[in-house]
Amino acid sequence: MTALVLASSYGAIGVACAGWLLLRGERTPAAWVGALAVTLVWPLWMPFALSAGPLPSSSPRAAERRVARALARAREAARGTPREALLSEKDSERIVSEVARIARRLDLVESELAALNGAVAEPSAVRDRQLARLRGLALADGRALEELAERSELLATELALARFGEGDEVVRLVAELGARVEALATS
């Protein structure tokens, strides 16, 4: 295989990635510029592009359940160990209640979105702005829920590993989860 074949394969994959991104999203001028950039740097951008957009199969209630289950696992894994103090019952309840708050807000936003989208109305700039803002809120809340669920699951696994002498990252994960919850609570 020559360098030319390698370069051609690289380019072909880049073009395919750019095409996929354009088909998936709106074809604005910025999107075309982004697609051109992706053709050149797809290994660096596609992992982020794949995570953009609404999170699939992650309903607010499902995320709430994931967080609650993960925190219960984490507390069970930490029980009777020196790490038990890192994640108290009060901390867990705080996290779960914050997740529930975001989930309720996301439900409301999604109902508003559904109502706006379903309404038969003349196009208007105000309506477009409202739709954009609601979509932005839904995306942010969805991502926040997914992130909290992932972090909780990471923490549960790390605490389980800590029982066997691994788990160097417990303190960091607890701090990050706490910081994220605080940031969301004040936002």
Next chain:
Amino acid sequence: MTTVADLLRSKERTTEACASRERQSGVARVSLILIALGGAAFGSAVGSYRGSLQLGTSALKLPLVTLFTLALSGPAFFALATAFGRRRSFRQALALVLAAGARSSLVLLALSPVLALVVDLGAGYEGVRWAALVAYGLGGLSALSLMITALGPSRGRVSVLMAFGAVFLVIGAQAAWLGRPYLGDPRDRDVPMFAHGRREGGLLGALLTPRS
């Protein structure tokens, strides 16, 4: 602009941004732009040795080589960091690598006028080449400082840095060799876009062979 300021002033905030799923994409986007800008500016300074067309081609090639190197070494960083106990996602690892590249590119952007001045003052081919290597070295140190912070103080940090550093240097050197010439060989009356087909003893031969 917050990301750019954080990239330069606060390695801790940059590391947190790379860890945040909401902010990773933003860090990656800004880093890609900075790498392109910094590389283009530095490439222009390098290409100014021969001037005219070489200025433009080097401005184009240098950022592409940098991005290509990061694309190939990003997975290696993720794998090595994971193997040495850093349980982070692939996106987080990639965002860190890009942020380090952006930091380095900002240093190159800052040093581009210095290199242009070196060229303007009549430095020879070898002088300009070594000046460019020193600038790259300084940029690399800046990137390394971010990686050191990002990897944290726990066991295995030095091993990851040494292993990844070696991998990055080798890949970067080979990628740079493929994209040559940047300065323009003084033996060439007209500098080609690429020096493919020219057997120079590989990368080491190209580096160590003196040119008049």
Next chain:
Amino acid sequence: MSFHATGGPFGLAGFFAIAEGDGTVEVRRALAGLSLSALFGLAIGARYGALSMAVHAVGVPAGFLASLALSLPALCIFVAHFDLPLDTRRVVHAATRAIAVSGLVLAGLAPGAALLCITPESPEAAACFAVLGLGLGSLCGVRELALTMQASSEGRRLTLVLLLSGFVVMAALVALRAWWLLLPMLGRAGGAS
């Protein structure tokens, strides 16, 4: 492309979690590591075409398998001989973790290896890069093996270190020989499959 650390042998937690007494998980972990190492084989074989890629994709994991198949029983025997507090299951678990880590590192090195093996002027340089990559992946695996066994054993550190040193030398020699035979780019300078 995010690896969710939510358990299971094919997530990161599965790679690194301790699984007591579950042979299926150990086998799956080893298979995952071997599959990942095959990506490195694909990359280094790319210099000589598609058939060579396939041959090297089989040869790289086969070298690991041969090395473990011939060296691991000896390690288990000597661990028992010196009455170290490590049973065979733990030793096998450490070995599968080592395979998983080596495979992960080699998979991460694969894109760079493709560049470094396709583009050099000389086939010898390409072979050198391939060997360096295999060496780095193997070293990471050896580190994981040593750490896992040290964590599992209580005391007798010096004995364990000596045994591990002998094992590593033997495994390295077997792996090198296997790869010399199975990877055409190493065995025959500049040779295709």
